[in-house]
Amino acid sequence: MSDKTPVCLFWHRRDLRIHDNAGLAAALASGLPVLLLFIYDSDILDHLPEKADSRLTYIYDEVEGLAAATAAAGGTFLARYGQPLAVFEQLLKEFDIAAVHTNEDYEPYARQRDTAVGELLARHRVDFLQYKDQVLFAKDEILTKSGTVPKLFGAYLKSYLALLAPEMLHPYGSAGAFVPANLHHASATLAQRPTLQSMGFERGGQLTTKAQLPPESVVRNYHNTRNTPANERGTSRESVHLRFGTLSVREVLRQAEALNKKLTSEIIWRDFFMMLLWHFPHTATESYDPKMRHVPYRNNEEEFRAWCAGRTGYPLVDAGMRELNATGYMPNRVRMTVAGFLTKHLFIDWRWGEKYFADKLFDYDMANNVGNWQWMAGTGAISAPWFRVYSPESQLEKVDPELKYVKRWVPEVGTAAYGKPIVDHKFARERAVEAIRAARNETA
Numbered sequence: 001m002s003d004k005t006p007v008c009l010f011w012h013r014r015d016l017r018i019h020d021n022a023g024l025a026a027a028l029a030s031g032l033p034v035l036l037l038f039i040y041d042s043d044i045l046d047h048l049p050e051k052a053d054s055r056l057t058y059i060y061d062e063v064e065g066l067a068a069a070t071a072a073a074g075g076t077f078l079a080r081y082g083q084p085l086a087v088f089e090q091l092l093k094e095f096d097i098a099a100v101h102t103n104e105d106y107e108p109y110a111r112q113r114d115t116a117v118g119e120l121l122a123r124h125r126v127d128f129l130q131y132k133d134q135v136l137f138a139k140d141e142i143l144t145k146s147g148t149v150p151k152l153f154g155a156y157l158k159s160y161l162a163l164l165a166p167e168m169l170h171p172y173g174s175a176g177a178f179v180p181a182n183l184h185h186a187s188a189t190l191a192q193r194p195t196l197q198s199m200g201f202e203r204g205g206q207l208t209t210k211a212q213l214p215p216e217s218v219v220r221n222y223h224n225t226r227n228t229p230a231n232e233r234g235t236s237r238e239s240v241h242l243r244f245g246t247l248s249v250r251e252v253l254r255q256a257e258a259l260n261k262k263l264t265s266e267i268i269w270r271d272f273f274m275m276l277l278w279h280f281p282h283t284a285t286e287s288y289d290p291k292m293r294h295v296p297y298r299n300n301e302e303e304f305r306a307w308c309a310g311r312t313g314y315p316l317v318d319a320g321m322r323e324l325n326a327t328g329y330m331p332n333r334v335r336m337t338v339a340g341f342l343t344k345h346l347f348i349d350w351r352w353g354e355k356y357f358a359d360k361l362f363d364y365d366m367a368n369n370v371g372n373w374q375w376m377a378g379t380g381a382i383s384a385p386w387f388r389v390y391s392p393e394s395q396l397e398k399v400d401p402e403l404k405y406v407k408r409w410v411p412e413v414g415t416a417a418y419g420k421p422i423v424d425h426k427f428a429r430e431r432a433v434e435a436i437r438a439a440r441n442e443t444a
């Protein structure tokens, strides 16, 4: 018999919040005192390219905030650094753990990690319970009438909205008991949380938007303003909070449902791409369409560097890349333009661009990033047709005719200091279309 008090653990991952959290609500309802846990996963951290990483800084601040809030409520928040399996092996020695609760994560690495952790816990007869929290519909909950994976967004959206009952958007409660800070004899270790420095990092840039719902006026106007990059409050700016779970998908959908159906459908794209990545995990690194796997991309490194730095001579592309480099954000329409330009005009493999975005985007999310890159490259389960090549000049005329956005990021535009286009649009379009057509073995 253990002399320790049995506890249950709630493991936070992409859900850095106490409120409206499906797995945490279940843990608190279990009747056992709940110990909160976050693991700084060394397998992920070791691959970060910069020592001053904005996203890690954000996570760190949020974890510290949660720890302070938990302490104020008389509870305990554990934060550990290491490989998740090793951390759990240690925790099993320190505590009498009755169960571990957590929310599902659909990325390929997370699924492997969770399988391994589940096996370890099972060997110790500890339940590992996972809940759907970051989406409303997951895995194969929405299929086509013939039982296949939906690949048309319109049909998926229709089924989604038909199945979306209002009570599914109700927030989960957070009533229950945390593990009191003085409960456990090893409490000396409880308060020791890693710091950025102890993990070998420094503070990175700060995020400017707060974890709160966008103002009602922004949401009401969303359908008019979403494609105007000069308007910094033209969109919800909630992607980063959905990524880290500092807002819940239920609260953002509740607001959108009440005020703007266009925003609802955009948020549902996120569920859609997560569903696709769960069904087709190999698409994280490979084109979904087998006919697009042997496209002879040029992959010119100098041109890639010019794209990364915002020096292509196409103002909208350059403005977007410079905004990304400076802030970790880029508006959706501009993301589409720079992605189309890289994969078609420069004819560079979408995976190069996907990786660059993954390193730089504050809201980087594998399912959304891969899904959108494959869309733009014409390689995905759902895609723009492979032969569609958007002109960055006509995009600019549509979304920023007065160059307000462009001038913010490329002040030298229109002067002799601004470089010439790196490639001619018409020439580049024909080059890409012909090469892809040949690789697909198709005739014009």
Ligand SMILES: Cc1cc2nc3c(=O)[nH]c(=O)nc-3n(C[C@H](O)[C@H](O)[C@H](O)COP(=O)(O)OP(=O)(O)OC[C@H]3O[C@@H](n4cnc5c(N)ncnc54)[C@H](O)[C@@H]3O)c2cc1C
Binding pocket: 226, 235, 236, 237, 238, 239, 240, 242, 243, 266, 267, 268, 269, 270, 273, 330, 331, 332, 333, 335, 336, 339, 357, 361, 363, 364, 365, 366, 368, 369, 370, 372, 373, 376
């Ligand atoms: C090449 C490319 C890469 C992208 N990479 C990412 C990424 O890594 N992470 C990410 O969150 N979004 C990504 N997007 C989608 C989209 O650009 C961002 O979600 C959006 O710009 C974030 O700003 P917002 O929150 O103000 O969006 P809003 O327009 O206010 O939309 C609200 C929410 O809906 C969801 N959403 C909107 N558009 C899309 C979309 N096309 N695909 C999936 N979800 C969407 C997001 O969760 C977003 O926060 C990418 C788009 C492109 C074209």
